[in-house]
Amino acid sequence: MTDAIYLEVSEKTEAAEKAGRRVSVSGMLKFSGVSRSGYLAWLHHVPSDTEKRREAVKTKIQDIHDDFKQNYGAPKITVELRKNGEVISERTVGTYMRQMGIRAQWSKPWTITTKDSDFSTELQNILDEQFNPDRPNAVWCSDITYI
Numbered sequence: 441m442t443d444a445i446y447l448e449v450s451e452k453t454e455a456a457e458k459a460g461r462r463v464s465v466s467g468m469l470k471f472s473g474v475s476r477s478g479y480l481a482w483l484h485h486v487p488s489d490t491e492k493r494r495e496a497v498k499t500k501i502q503d504i505h506d507d508f509k510q511n512y513g514a515p516k517i518t519v520e521l522r523k524n525g526e527v528i529s530e531r532t533v534g535t536y537m538r539q540m541g542i543r544a545q546w547s548k549p550w551t552i553t554t555k556d557s558d559f560s561t562e563l564q565n566i567l568d569e570q571f572n573p574d575r576p577n578a579v580w581c582s583d584i585t586y587i
């Protein structure tokens with residue numbers, strides 16, 4: 441929340457400097473309800489090695505996710521990162537993916553629910569429309585019209 445306020449204040453001060461106007465940073469910060477010391481600390485902040493590594497890993501995760509058509513989740517992305525020499529756990533990859541708002545696509549397994557309507561190869565007409573057999577129990581018929 442405060443990062444957004446600090447960013448807005450810095451943008452407004454840069455715009456004012458370009459226009460040749462003087463602007464009170466302290467007044468804007470006081471109006472926004474944040475401290476001057478916090479703003480100055482944010483302004484002069486240098487990212488730590490951990491933050492730099494985290495951002496580098498996040499870009500690698502995004503690249504792998506895009507390379508594999510956004511199908512890979514945390515387990516497979518972890519395997520790919522480890523192939524590239526990165527030491528990282530699956531849980532960390534999942535956390536980074538959640539923070540970045542990316543997810544693997546889940547495809548529902550496809551199952552055959554209907555039979556093909558081409559009966560010519562599977563079913564044969566054994567009776568051949570001869571409805572009067574020459575002996576008893578040679579031909580049996582059934583009716584399934586209730587389905």
